[in-house]
Amino acid sequence: MAVDGAPRTLLRLPLPQRITLRNFSLYQRTKTVHAEFERGVFCLAGANGLGKSTFLAALNFAACGVVAEPGRAFLRERDYYDDLIPYSASFFSGRITEGDREAAQVELEMTVGDREYRLVRGMFAPTGLREFSVLGPDGELDDYSDPAFDDSERHRHYEAALLADTGLEDFSQFVFLQLLVLTFDEERRLLFWDDRVAQSALFLAFGITPEQARLAESLQKTIDSADSLVRNVQWQATGVRRELEALQRATSGTPSGDRDLQREHERLEHRVDDAASNYGRLETAWRDSQVRLADSAATMRSAQAEYDTAYAERLKTRRHAHAHPLVSGALSGSGCCRHRRQPAGGGAMSALRFVAASSRSRCGRDIARTLATRGRTHCGLGRQS
Numbered sequence: 001m002a003v004d005g006a007p008r009t010l011l012r013l014p015l016p017q018r019i020t021l022r023n024f025s026l027y028q029r030t031k032t033v034h035a036e037f038e039r040g041v042f043c044l045a046g047a048n049g050l051g052k053s054t055f056l057a058a059l060n061f062a063a064c065g066v067v068a069e070p071g072r073a074f075l076r077e078r079d080y081y082d083d084l085i086p087y088s089a090s091f092f093s094g095r096i097t098e099g100d101r102e103a104a105q106v107e108l109e110m111t112v113g114d115r116e117y118r119l120v121r122g123m124f125a126p127t128g129l130r131e132f133s134v135l136g137p138d139g140e141l142d143d144y145s146d147p148a149f150d151d152s153e154r155h156r157h158y159e160a161a162l163l164a165d166t167g168l169e170d171f172s173q174f175v176f177l178q179l180l181v182l183t184f185d186e187e188r189r190l191l192f193w194d195d196r197v198a199q200s201a202l203f204l205a206f207g208i209t210p211e212q213a214r215l216a217e218s219l220q221k222t223i224d225s226a227d228s229l230v231r232n233v234q235w236q237a238t239g240v241r242r243e244l245e246a247l248q249r250a251t252s253g254t255p256s257g258d259r260d261l262q263r264e265h266e267r268l269e270h271r272v273d274d275a276a277s278n279y280g281r282l283e284t285a286w287r288d289s290q291v292r293l294a295d296s297a298a299t300m301r302s303a304q305a306e307y308d309t310a311y312a313e314r315l316k317t318r319r320h321a322h323a324h325p326l327v328s329g330a331l332s333g334s335g336c337c338r339h340r341r342q343p344a345g346g347g348a349m350s351a352l353r354f355v356a357a358s359s360r361s362r363c364g365r366d367i368a369r370t371l372a373t374r375g376r377t378h379c380g381l382g383r384q385s
Contacts, residue, residue: 010167011204013112014063014112014162015110017109017111018035019058019107020107021033021034021055022106023105024095024104025097025100056183061088062108062121065121065155066081067088067091068084068179069087072084074196078170078172084175089126092104101123105121105122106120107119107131108121112166115135115161117162118132118135128152132145133145142161176200177201180197220293222289226289227286233282240272
């Protein structure tokens with residue numbers, strides 16, 4: 001899928017292959033529970049209270065390090081993930097006894113594209129892995145299970161590898177997709193019931209970056225605030241109108257010479273006019289914010305397209321460092337440094353060597369290699385003795 005014509009890598013989500021639960025006290029009949037997920041439908045059936053939901057929670061915990069918390073409101077991916085970490089750290093306390101606490105763990109094997117992941121997580125470690133490895137299609141194995149890595153380091157390597165292979169930009173996006181889109185929520189907070197969840201899913205589907213999503217959210221907050229003010233003014237105006245109508249009913253038939261009632265009537269009319277004026281002003285501000293939102297989105301899309309075009313052109317016109325006039329001039333004017341009092345190439349050659357030595361860019365490295373090769377040729381170092 002693409003945004004504004006810019007190509008975007010399709011998302012590749014993990015496919016679980018095998019899961020193994022060890023020393024999981026809830027399943028008392030066996031110390032090891034193993035399941036394989038073949039292509040097609042995997043059916044998990046059983047009576048209430050046997051642990052079907054806990055099994056799915058363990059699968060999500062193995063992949064994400066967190067489980068969904070009932071009643072937890074969703075605002076944005078990062079906040080949702082951070083809020084679930086402390087809750088998930090103790091989620092399995094009632095399902096695993098103290099005697100099995102240290103030995104309890106879940107092993108998950110899954111594929112992302114053509115790469116095979118294997119990870120082992122303790123049941124009380126949301127941000128740590130006991131083992132982690134990735135097997136590439138060419139048989140190359142990236143293994144982080146060595147004791148030289150601690151659990152937190154393994155988890156960071158896992159997050160980095162997963163983002164690179166899935167095409168996501170933040171690990172919290174994977175947690176969001178796994179818990180609120182791909183896993184059925186018994187509280188029915190999926191796409192069709194929660195506007196926030198649906199909005200975040202659409203952002204990911206259409207390639208909206210986190211920065212663009214934050215901008216859209218900021219503008220949405222401005223719109224919501226203006227809308228709230230409008231509703232408040234409407235409510236006040238309704239109250240004033242009701243007071244005025246009650247006063248009119250109470251004063252019906254009263255002699256027109258009653259000045260106090262006349263003044264109260266005029267005061268309430270002024271309040272109605274003020275409320276109507278505030279309502280119009282807030283409604284105008286709300287419409288202006290919508291226009292600014294549309295303009296900002298258009299400007300962002302235009303800037304993204306210009307950047308992509310300029311970057312593509314820059315890649316097409318890239319030249320070698322030794323073709324630059326300054327480099328070629330310095331090389332053509334350089335002689336053997338052993339037969340001159342001054343360094344070869346004079347000030348230009350010295351300046352180029354300084355640039356090549358101090359620059360970390362690819363151009364600087366090209367200049368360094370060019371100077372080294374041409375310098376050896378001029379001084380006879382390139383000949384065989």
